Amino acid sequence: MPQLPSGRPTISDVAARAGISKGMVSLALRGAPGPSAETTARVLRAAEELGYRPDRAASSLALRRTRLLGVTMTVRNAFHAELVEELQSAAEDAGYDLVLAPVTRTRGERAAVETLLDSRCEALLLLGPEAATEELRGWDARTPTVVFGCRPRTGPDGGAGGGPDVVRASEAVGLRLVVEHLAALGHRELVHVSGGSGDIAADRRAAFEAAAAERGVGARTVEAGFDEEAGVLATQRLLTAQGPPTAVVAANDRVALGVLDTLLRAGVQVPQQVSVTGYDDSQLARLGHVRLTSVGQDPAGQARAAVRLALERLEDVEHAGGRDVLVEPHLVVRDTTAPPRGEFMSQ
Amino acid sequence: MPQLPSGRPTISDVAARAGISKGMVSLALRGAPGPSAETTARVLRAAEELGYRPDRAASSLALRRTRLLGVTMTVRNAFHAELVEELQSAAEDAGYDLVLAPVTRTRGERAAVETLLDSRCEALLLLGPEAATEELRGWDARTPTVVFGCRPRTGPDGGAGGGPDVVRASEAVGLRLVVEHLAALGHRELVHVSGGSGDIAADRRAAFEAAAAERGVGARTVEAGFDEEAGVLATQRLLTAQGPPTAVVAANDRVALGVLDTLLRAGVQVPQQVSVTGYDDSQLARLGHVRLTSVGQDPAGQARAAVRLALERLEDVEHAGGRDVLVEPHLVVRDTTAPPRGEFMSQ
DNA sequence: TCGGTGCGCGAAAGGGCTTTCAAACCGGTT
DNA sequence: AACCGGTTTGAAAGCCCTTTCGCGCACCGA
Numbered sequence: 001m002p003q004l005p006s007g008r009p010t011i012s013d014v015a016a017r018a019g020i021s022k023g024m025v026s027l028a029l030r031g032a033p034g035p036s037a038e039t040t041a042r043v044l045r046a047a048e049e050l051g052y053r054p055d056r057a058a059s060s061l062a063l064r065r066t067r068l069l070g071v072t073m074t075v076r077n078a079f080h081a082e083l084v085e086e087l088q089s090a091a092e093d094a095g096y097d098l099v100l101a102p103v104t105r106t107r108g109e110r111a112a113v114e115t116l117l118d119s120r121c122e123a124l125l126l127l128g129p130e131a132a133t134e135e136l137r138g139w140d141a142r143t144p145t146v147v148f149g150c151r152p153r154t155g156p157d158g159g160a161g162g163g164p165d166v167v168r169a170s171e172a173v174g175l176r177l178v179v180e181h182l183a184a185l186g187h188r189e190l191v192h193v194s195g196g197s198g199d200i201a202a203d204r205r206a207a208f209e210a211a212a213a214e215r216g217v218g219a220r221t222v223e224a225g226f227d228e229e230a231g232v233l234a235t236q237r238l239l240t241a242q243g244p245p246t247a248v249v250a251a252n253d254r255v256a257l258g259v260l261d262t263l264l265r266a267g268v269q270v271p272q273q274v275s276v277t278g279y280d281d282s283q284l285a286r287l288g289h290v291r292l293t294s295v296g297q298d299p300a301g302q303a304r305a306a307v308r309l310a311l312e313r314l315e316d317v318e319h320a321g322g323r324d325v326l327v328e329p330h331l332v333v334r335d336t337t338a339p340p341r342g343e344f345m346s347q
Numbered sequence: 348m349p350q351l352p353s354g355r356p357t358i359s360d361v362a363a364r365a366g367i368s369k370g371m372v373s374l375a376l377r378g379a380p381g382p383s384a385e386t387t388a389r390v391l392r393a394a395e396e397l398g399y400r401p402d403r404a405a406s407s408l409a410l411r412r413t414r415l416l417g418v419t420m421t422v423r424n425a426f427h428a429e430l431v432e433e434l435q436s437a438a439e440d441a442g443y444d445l446v447l448a449p450v451t452r453t454r455g456e457r458a459a460v461e462t463l464l465d466s467r468c469e470a471l472l473l474l475g476p477e478a479a480t481e482e483l484r485g486w487d488a489r490t491p492t493v494v495f496g497c498r499p500r501t502g503p504d505g506g507a508g509g510g511p512d513v514v515r516a517s518e519a520v521g522l523r524l525v526v527e528h529l530a531a532l533g534h535r536e537l538v539h540v541s542g543g544s545g546d547i548a549a550d551r552r553a554a555f556e557a558a559a560a561e562r563g564v565g566a567r568t569v570e571a572g573f574d575e576e577a578g579v580l581a582t583q584r585l586l587t588a589q590g591p592p593t594a595v596v597a598a599n600d601r602v603a604l605g606v607l608d609t610l611l612r613a614g615v616q617v618p619q620q621v622s623v624t625g626y627d628d629s630q631l632a633r634l635g636h637v638r639l640t641s642v643g644q645d646p647a648g649q650a651r652a653a654v655r656l657a658l659e660r661l662e663d664v665e666h667a668g669g670r671d672v673l674v675e676p677h678l679v680v681r682d683t684t685a686p687p688r689g690e691f692m693s694q
Numbered sequence: 695t696c697g698g699t700g701c702g703c704g705a706a707a708g709g710g711c712t713t714t715c716a717a718a719c720c721g722g723t724t
Numbered sequence: 725a726a727c728c729g730g731t732t733t734g735a736a737a738g739c740c741c742t743t744t745c746g747c748g749c750a751c752c753g754a
Contacts, residue, residue: 058740405710
């Protein structure tokens with residue numbers, strides 16, 4: 001048998017060394033019934049001695065499946081990074097592996113999905129996809145698809161059935177938690193610094209206003225954007241226009257950081273004079289010198305849910321998809337919220 | 348011919364539709380010499396109509412090569428993210444594809460490398476590896492390996508030959524740029540907030556001290572750590588111990604942010620009273636409300652260099668490895684550096 | 695001693711793709 | 725009809741692994 005160019009041992013090498021046939025080796029290595037205990041031991045030892053590791057390509061060709069879950073992500077996005085970590089564990093627990101396809105400036109989402117399909121991933125997990133509903137449904141038709149952090153995509157006919165599954169955190173619950181917390185501290189007038197024009201920002205804004213109305217506290221919204229810069233500008237406007245409010249509800253942690261920084265530079269004390277909340281419970285919020293009160297979106301829970309949805313559709317081929325899983329967010333109270341100036345807690 | 352469970356069209360389907368044999372289809376699709384122009388056109392059309400995409404596993408099995416470059420990274424690390432983006436383009440230009448293996452809490456570097464080897468990657472690119480020299484050399488012996496951002500790893504015998512290639516930015520140049528800049532502004536006494544115990548931190552510290560000595564300005568180093576928290580603590584000590592210095596050289600941008608924030612909270616104006624520099628030119632440094640003077644490490648250049656090194660070793664099997672490529676960093680002057688209090692520029 | 699009963703094993707097919715190789719074909723000349 | 729040199733073609737082998745099928749063997753009870 002001619003030596004391969006790569007020089008890596010194959011199953012035949014193991015078989016030869018163990019004095020046994022290839023087939024037996026394959027069974028023995030995977031603990032399948034068939035080979036005797038003694039044969040299995042010999043095979044394992046031979047494999048160990050040779051440093052044999054099965055070739056994924058050959059294996060998936062023979063198995064006619066890859067046990068691969070394809071993930072598209074924006075590599076610079078910290079929340080995506082966190083999700084990937086959790087997806088990794090969740091997939092591993094289920095005996096699957098992840099293939100990561102980063103979406104970059106030079107490589108769009110479509111190209112990323114294409115490579116995933118070329119690797120014959122069994123399901124697609126798209127983090128914050130930008131594709132149109134049409135395209136998402138197209139991908140879903142080829143391969144079960146789960147989408148993170150965007151609204152459910154019903155078809156152009158508005159029909160709810162089919163299409164990708166959606167996993168997201170409930171904005172309604174998250175903002176209710178924030179509003180309740182601030183109201184309980186005694187704040188009567190909340191200002192929301194909104195995250196711009198995206199779906200999620202709009203949902204958060206609506207959820208904020210609903211929660212404030214429900215709780216009976218005053219609510220005002222300032223349009224901003226999704227990053228620190230936006231928080232800075234919004235806060236500058238707030239400070240000059242009519243003096244600072246007692247509490248600011250930022251659309252996310254990055255915006256909150258801009259808010260905090262601007263207040264600090266203006267000599268406004270947080271939380272003594274103004275309370276600030278973020279959203280996402282990102283690394284930023286946890287930093288020792290920031291300690292931002294924020295809303296955690298349970299990335300681990302979202303990851304597990306997504307993997308579960310994907311696997312359910314893999315196992316049950318007739319499964320329709322089109323589900324919408326809402327994960328329960330939770331409030332993380334840190335050092336940027338307190339009762340309003342001079343007041344005591346109201347409960 | 349039985350339909351596959353996956354339902355995806357194979358090369359046989361294309362062949363049947365084009366009324367031609369599988370072999371011809373393979374040649375035609377890849378533009379290899381053989382099939383006539385007319386045949387090629389027919390094949391391309393059939394493939395298009397069926398939505399055919401070749402199966403990577405089958406293809407790499409037959410080719411006996413994968414054209415895959417394996418990358419390990421810490422998914423939360425922003426600089427790694429930037430490198431991955433650049434690696435992606437560099438690899439694509441060379442006709443290769445990337446396989447990303449994230450190193451997480453639950454999955455160590457060794458496991459990540461293992462999966463890369465199982466996918467039969469042709470080379471390994473390790474971002475900020477933590478493995479011991481021994482282990483790195485072991486991997487390199489199996490597959491050409493390029494290592495980012497750590498010192499060259501000579502063998503236990505101290506011999507320079509062989510072992511992984513190394514790509515890194517020159518700390519000596521980077522810190523000389525910083526020191527020159529501050530000295531030119533008129534600062535006479537610089538304080539370095541050091542990044543802890545890692546290789547890179549040690550190199551930066553040494554480079555800082557060498558550059559200051561060379562330029563003839565005073566230099567003091569405070570041991571800290573690699574994150575914002577470390578910057579905060581170090582700055583608090585600086586402030587209480589003997590009053591703030593006129594310029595702080597932080598080991599990286601995250602530390603610099605902690606420094607900035609602490610100064611701000613203490614009412615110290617930046618850059619009027621104290622100048623601060625970072626290192627990495629990360630997203631953080633570029634933020635509109637931070638605008639930190641920092642050192643860029645040319646991630647694009649590093650990525651291209653790494654891919655080049657890897658490909659050279661793939662093409663020339665006898666290549667020894669063990670090279671050390673230093674990329675030239677550059678200074679990005681923003682708003683956190685200025686002449687010291689009350690002084691004018693000295694040149 | 696013999697026919698049955700399992701168990702452990704080897705042989706071989708098959709998965710999708712690439713590549714090789716011998717055969718077919720071209721139109722014109724001997 | 726055999727042959728020319730060059731271009732196309734189809735069949736088949738091989739890449740590494742998994743899984744099925746049936747055989748041979750040892751052992752059992754009769």
